[in-house]
Amino acid sequence: MTTTMTRRFAAVDLGASSGRVVVGTFTGESGEGTGESGEGRGRLELDVVHRFANEPVRVGGTLHWDILGLYRGMLDGLRKAGPVESIGIDSWAVDYGFLDADGVLLGNPVHYRDARTDGIAGRVRDLYDVNGLQTLPFNTVYQLLAAAGTRQYAAAATMLLVPDLLAYWLTGEIGAEYTNASTTGLLDVRTGNWSWSLIEELGLRADLFPPIRRPGEVIGHFEGTPVVAVGSHDTASAVVAVPSKIKDFAYVSSGTWSLVGLELDGPVLGDDSRAANFTNEGGVDGTIRYLRNVMGLWPLQECMREWGSPDISDLLREAAEEPGLRYVVDLDDPVFLPPGDMTGRLRNLAGLPADAGNAVIARCILDSLALAQRRAVRQARDASGRNPQVVHLVGGGARNELLCRLTADATGLPVLAGPVEATALGNLLVQARAAGVVTGGLDAMRALVRQTQQIVRYEPRGDDAPWRAAAARVGR
Structure with missing residues (x-):
């Protein structure tokens, strides 16, 4: 005799422009859990119970x-969620808040797009041998160096990354979740712990850094409900939900940023990896997310804001009718990082005619994004020695049929698009495993994603010559 079980969990998923609380309901029969060996018969349904702006x-x-x-x-979302077995929080990386000795926040966290870190990375030695990270001007290490010497820095007792800060307010417990801590530039990529020698070398205060905790650990309780450490870097959670059956896959976690890379068993720290500016970030279950940050859909989002938020479906349909690869730019150029006048910067760098309409600009962005994703997949392949057979495109960009088709054409690989809610799914799956609802490793969790989520396949079309020519035009 079998017994049907229903278990509910809440994922707090914070993106760079919005947040939401998602309830995941796992339904199955006792004795039929998903295991390492194959597809289980459980069900997983998602319900976005609350959305809110992040401005x-x-x-x-x-x-x-x-x-x-x-x-x-x-908090509003958790109230709407109702009774759940646990709560997990994920967000973007690198940004933090300082607490004083009484646990009081000393000031609102500074946004990674703020200019305070301009030029700092160029004054610091190459840290790749320790942290294995892509050099980005907003990495936490450079933010802390910018803050050093301020009154707030002197008064601080603890530094907490954004999801750890929110978890602290829920539970009163202080710690640093591993996957997000790995993006700071101050974690030793080989040991998975803070590099105290690097922290000392840079003149930063060692007492600011809290103990590391791992995905699946119970942080504490909020009104009696366990709060569980998940892959609190949103990309770490998204990669958990990549529905691959094979080991040799590439992924694109597509949203404001495109995180493009491979899942590996250990870091890649050779000269080719360093030259390609690839990052080795911590993943769930001791994996390494070997990836590059590509500018993603941010330029399109900024342009749409400047254009008065036109209907995205109409814009993409018109963009698909435009000739491809007429205008391309290098989206990895840091000129595209700050907000404001994105349309003007694209017109200037792409050589767009003065009368180019919104659809032409949108097609330029999406062609350029597919080209940047092609470059990242190939560089990851060459530096790691792994040969991906498919690209899994997850996150909000999986809804963008034009981007998915262009990515397949650019990479020359099939693109499997979905799930759209990969980050929330990964968050929920780690919680469910901690509660014993899902048993096994990443294979088991991904089997459940394949079983319950819609995936769309796009085959590459045409030859590679136009993409090679476009890459040459942007100097890549």
């Missing part, structure tokens, strides 16, 4: 996150 605020010339607004949105 940065500029104060005194500095761009901040509205962290109290995010906390309020999270």
